[in-house]
Amino acid sequence: MITQFLLRGFDRKIVAVLFVLLAIGVLVPASNLLLSPENPLHVPTYAMSLFGKYLCYALLALALDLVWGYCGILSLGHGAFFALGGYAMGMYLMRQIGSRGVYGDPVLPDFMVFLNWKELPWFWHGFDMFWFAMLMVVVVPGLLAFVFGWFAFRSRVNGVYLSIITQAMTYALLLAFFRNDMGFGGNNGLTDFKDILGFSIQADGTRAALFAATALFLALCLAIASGIVSSKFGKVLVGVRDAESRVRFLGYRVEHIKLFTFVVSAMMAGIAGALFVPQVGIINPGEFGPGNSIEVVIWTAVGGRGTLIGPIIGAVLVNFGKSVFTGAFPEIWLFALGGLFIAVTLFLPRGIVGTIQHRFKARQAMKAARDAESGIDSDTKIQPAE
Amino acid sequence: MTTFRNAAAAFAFLLSLLFSGLAAAQSDPAALFDQLGKANFAETEKIIAELGKTGDVKLVPAFEAFSAGDLYLRKEDGKVFVARGTGATLQLFNPATGEATGEAAKGALTKLKVNNTVRRAINNALGGLTLLSPDKAVRFAAAQAVLKSPSADNLALLEAALEKETDSGVRTIMEEAKAVSLLSSDRPVDQKKLAIETIKKIGGRDAIGILRSAEASVDASLKPDIDKAIAGIEDTLKLxxxxxxxxxxxxxxxxxxxxxxxxxxxxxxxxxxxxxxxxxxxxxxxxxxxxxxxxxxxxxxxxxxxxxxxxxxxxxxxxxxxxxxxxxxxxxxxxxxxxxxxxxxxxxxxxxxxxxxxxxxxxxxxxxxxxxxxxxxxxxxxxxxxxxxxxxxxxxxxxxxxxxxxxxxxxxxxxxxxxxxxxxxxxxxxxxxxxxxxxxxxxxxxxxxxxxxxxxxxxxxNLGQSYIIDSFMVVVFGGVGNLWGTLVGALSLGIVNKFLEPYVGAVLGKILVLVLIILFIQKRPRGLFALKGRAVE
Incomplete structure (x- = not known):
């Protein structure tokens, strides 16, 4: 009975965060578009774009939390799914440039003309259609996660080994995307985007819409993730995290459970990447860097793994800190980030939200114990008959 | 192509007829040198070859002087001298004997022109001449020079030098030089066959080049031998x-x-x-x-x-x-x-x-x-x-x-x-x-x-970052908790990487190795040399 009560409380928190996100998604673009720049409540476009970027990172961290916090899979390669989603969006945006590129080729992007390519590689076909590109945003990372997870989970690679091979995966992709012959723009990546769905990517209106879309998708994914973890399936998921062998002996197909979660998480990461690219205006192989993926882990850890809300808060806080630090004292940032890694693991293993929840639960438990001592039923609050 | 080659061969034949007559008439070195004064470049080449055939070591300084542009024609009598010195008057030396023969004003002399073909001919002749030098190092260098630019003209000299040669190191080089020169000569086929064998033993890309260029000129019956030799050398090179x-x-x-x-x-x-x-x-x-x-x-x-x-x-x-x-x-x-x-x-x-x-x-x-x-x-x-x-x-x-x-x-x-x-x-x-x-x-x-x-x-x-992922791969591949596994893992990853590189390039090779390791870990999650027993969990 107590757990049910707590779960209901948990859901209420998620719902609150959902409302906050939706409110942000409506109010920030509205203030940007409707209020005059003199108004103290006006949000300038650059700030909105920056915050939009944080929300993309938050979605990525949320995706990681689903696998790490609830399933115990520490993926050091989530940046790869993010980047793949970003590249899918980038390819759509590249095709939208059309003949407005530097070389004016109606079909080939500039870098292909520059490399003397004569025709579009097969995997670039279809990306001129928005729906196809958006499909690829979830399909490509999902497929990679499926293939990778299929092999890894079936042969029971877990723990540190899994972390290391996910890192190797993103590293291999980093090397691959750096190659010019891969057909993804090599070192420079994809950039110089002009418009999305016919709207100029620089226009305030488009940026506001992108921001709203990001907030909306973050809310949507949060709702999905919360739905997953609070369902029966979510209980099994936590079981896999805490006692994998026991869950297996109870008759569950652990590898299927892991695979499903991993693929869903990779798709969310892909969506995050796709929302990220039009807001920053570039995608390059650097996004595959193993360091990026580990940073996502620290956002999640700072906010609190296994809380869903924590990673969102962690991603926004750490990236806000990064923007402030790298602007003011660039030398200090790596010290600060490195220190954060050490401090969080040593002193704040539950993260911010996790610690607060833990305190709250502890107080609840204490109250329940006190009540039990005085004879009050903790669920019904009915005083014992005198 | 064939017609062109035939025409060229016919032309070369005519030319050699002309010059062999010329050379037979005057094989005296001094007279030959004097002919240089009036010769054009093609004739000069021929004369140099004739001079080289004399095998006279005393001619070496004159050749060196020629190469350096110190050979002059005296305008008044058409005789050729080695002239040295600076200033308006130059010391004259007889090119054939090396004796000093007075001096002359610079204006009375014309410098003999040298182009790269002539210089190559001089080097060939020099190579042949110095083969007989008493100094072992000079002979060695000369034999190597002949080996690098083979010419049938040096063949007789090489054989003479080989007869006298006592040093085994120089002998080997001379044998090789002889074999190379033989291919372009008009010696009988069975000698050429032996020569091909010798060249095959030298090996290396140079030998392939020599054989390839010889293939065009030799008798058709030798072609299979040459092809075999080239294939043999290529196999060795591959190894x-x-x-x-x-x-x-x-x-x-x-x-x-x-x-x-x-x-x-x-x-x-x-x-x-x-x-x-x-x-x-x-x-x-x-x-x-x-x-x-x-x-x-x-x-x-x-x-x-x-x-x-x-x-x-x-x-x-x-x-x-x-x-x-x-x-x-x-x-x-x-x-x-x-x-x-x-x-x-x-x-x-x-x-x-x-x-x-x-x-x-x-x-x-x-x-x-x-x-x-x-x-x-x-x-x-x-x-x-x-x-x-x-x-x-x-x-x-x-x-x-x-x-x-x-x-x-x-x-x-x-x-x-x-x-x-x-x-x-x-x-x-x-x-x-x-x-x-x-x-x-x-x-x-x-x-x-x-x-x-x-x-x-x-x-x-950033030095460390470039190694950390590779190092983890080695340890995971080799098997955790086993130093031998690390050794085998490191060496095999290194060798696989370098064998892939020539075929697919450095970056793709590395990617392939990473993918292979990822696949390998699926097969053996604990690495090559897995710990067994209680220590595992």
Missing amino acids: WDAAQNVWYGLSLGSVLLLAAIGLAITFGVMGVINMAHGEMVMIGAYSTFIVQEFIRQNAPELFDWSLAIALPVAFVVTGAVGLVLERSVIRFLYGRPLETLLATWGVSLVLQQAVRSLFGPTNREVGNPSWMSGSFQLGGLAITWNRLWIILFSIVVFLALLALLKRSAFGLQMRAVTQNRRMASSMGIKTPWVDAFTFALGSGIAGLAGVALSQIDNVSP
């Missing part, structure tokens, strides 16, 4: 190429081994994921830099010893950093490998930035001592000294570490703690200190790797 790849692979493998072996201790024995391991390597490299700077400023004569001095320094410095790291961070995280991974990643960021702030973001110059620079040839292999030393060094480090683990009291305690911590503790082993010193040892070895890597890689704050 050497493979050997070279193995060598490169060993070299890369030894670097991987050095970088990974410290990790094999911390990760394999202690189960600690040390993402800052690469930074330990970097600190080792920077220690080398500091030691070298110190030596450069205070005792430059010790520079050749700088690496020997840097080794203990780097070991102690990185070992100390490792000890501090273990005591301050890692010991609180035992049993939580994923948290350890994150914390040590943080440490690596801090160390990188610290080094960047102290030494700047650019590459630092670390010199090679004299005994580590240069290379030597071993058969068809080019071997650089620094790679050779690094391979030897990695083997020494590996063996020393193995001995330490298997033979020393510390190694025994270490293994005891790895296998059963509680039991070891109740036997009186101070497990926390064993942990601390094991970690320090692993870090110290990373420092040693840094000293070696400073010799072949850029010493920059």
Whole structure:
């Protein structure tokens, strides 16, 4: 009975965060578009774009939390799914440039003309259609996660080994995307985007819409993730995290459970990447860097793994800190980030939200114990008959 | 094509008829030299060849003078002299005998023109002439010159020289030169067959070139022999190429081994994921830099010893950093490998930035001592000294570490703690200190790797990052907790990498290796040499 009560409380928190996100998604673009720049409540476009970027990172961290916090899979390669989603969006945006590129080729992007390519590689076909590109945003990372997870989970690679091979995966992709012959723009990546769905990517209106879309998708994914973890399936998921062998002996197909979660998480990461690219205006192989993926882990850890809300808060806080630090004292940032890694693991293993929840639960438990001592039923609050 | 070749052959035949008549008439060297005065370039070539055939060693200075542009025509009587000196009047010498024959004003002389074809002809003739020199080194050089630019004209001389030759080294070269020259001569087919065999023995790309060019001119019956010889040489070359790849692979493998072996201790024995391991390597490299700077400023004569001095320094410095790291961070995280991974990643960021702030973001110059620079040839292999030393060094480090683990009291305690911590503790082993010193040892070895890597890689704050993923791959591939696994893993990854490189390029090769490892881990999640029994979980 107590757990049910707590779960209901948990859901209420998620719902609150959902409302906050939706409110942000409506109010920030509205203030940007409707209020005059003199108004103290006006949000300038650059700030909105920056915050939009944080929300993309938050979605990525949320995706990681689903696998790490609830399933115990520490993926050091989530940046790869993010980047793949970003590249899918980038390819759509590249095709939208059309003949407005530097070389004016109606079909080939500039870098292909520059490399003397004569025709579009097969995997670039279809990306001129928005729906196809958006499909690829979830399909490509999902497929990679499926293939990778299929092999890894079936042969029971877990723990540190899994972390290391996910890192190797993103590293291999980093090397691959750096190659010019891969057909993804090599070192420079994809950039110089002009418009999305016919709207100029620089226009305030488009940026506001992108921001709203990001907030909306973050809310949507949060709702999905919360739905997953609070369902029966979510209980099994936590079981896999805490006692994998026991869950297996109870008759569950652990590898299927892991695979499903991993693929869903990779798709969310892909969506995050796709929302990220039009807001920053570039995608390059650097996004595959193993360091990026580990940073996502620290956002999640700072906010609190296994809380869903924590990673969102962690991603926004750490990236806000990064923007402030790298602007003011660039030398200090790596010290600060490195220190954060050490401090969080040593002193704040539950993260911010996790610690607060833990305190709250502890107080609840204490109250329940006190009540039990005085004879009050903790669920019904009915005083014992005198 | 054929018609052109036929026409050219006919023309050459006519030309040779013309000149053989000319040469038969005047084979006296002095007269031949005088003919040079009026000859055009084509005739000059022919005359030089005739002069070369005389085998007269005394003509060498005249040839050298000709090549240097010191051969002049006296306008009044059409005679040719070697003229030396500066200023308006030049000393004259008889080209055939070398005797001084007075002097002449510069205006009375015309310089004989030399172009590259003529110079080549001179070198050919010189090569033939100096074959008979009493000096062994000169003969050797001459034989090599003939070998490089074979000509049928030198054949008779070579045979004469071979008869007199006593030195076996010079003889071999002469034999080879003879074989090469024979191919372009009009000797009978069976002699040419022998010559092809000899050329095949020389081997190398040059031999293939000689055979290819000979193929066009020789009798059709010899073609299969030549093709066979070329195929034989190509096979040998392929073998050497493979050997070279193995060598490169060993070299890369030894670097991987050095970088990974410290990790094999911390990760394999202690189960600690040390993402800052690469930074330990970097600190080792920077220690080398500091030691070298110190030596450069205070005792430059010790520079050749700088690496020997840097080794203990780097070991102690990185070992100390490792000890501090273990005591301050890692010991609180035992049993939580994923948290350890994150914390040590943080440490690596801090160390990188610290080094960047102290030494700047650019590459630092670390010199090679004299005994580590240069290379030597071993058969068809080019071997650089620094790679050779690094391979030897990695083997020494590996063996020393193995001995330490298997033979020393510390190694025994270490293994005891790895296998059963509680039991070891109740036997009186101070497990926390064993942990601390094991970690320090692993870090110290990373420092040693840094000293070696400073010799072949850029010493920059990013040095460690480029090795960390590879090192993890080696340890995971080889099997955790087994030093032999690390050795086999490092060497095989190095060799596979280098064998893939020529076919698919360096980057794609690396990607393939990563993919192969990922697939391999699916098959054997615990690596090549997996631990068995209770220690596994």
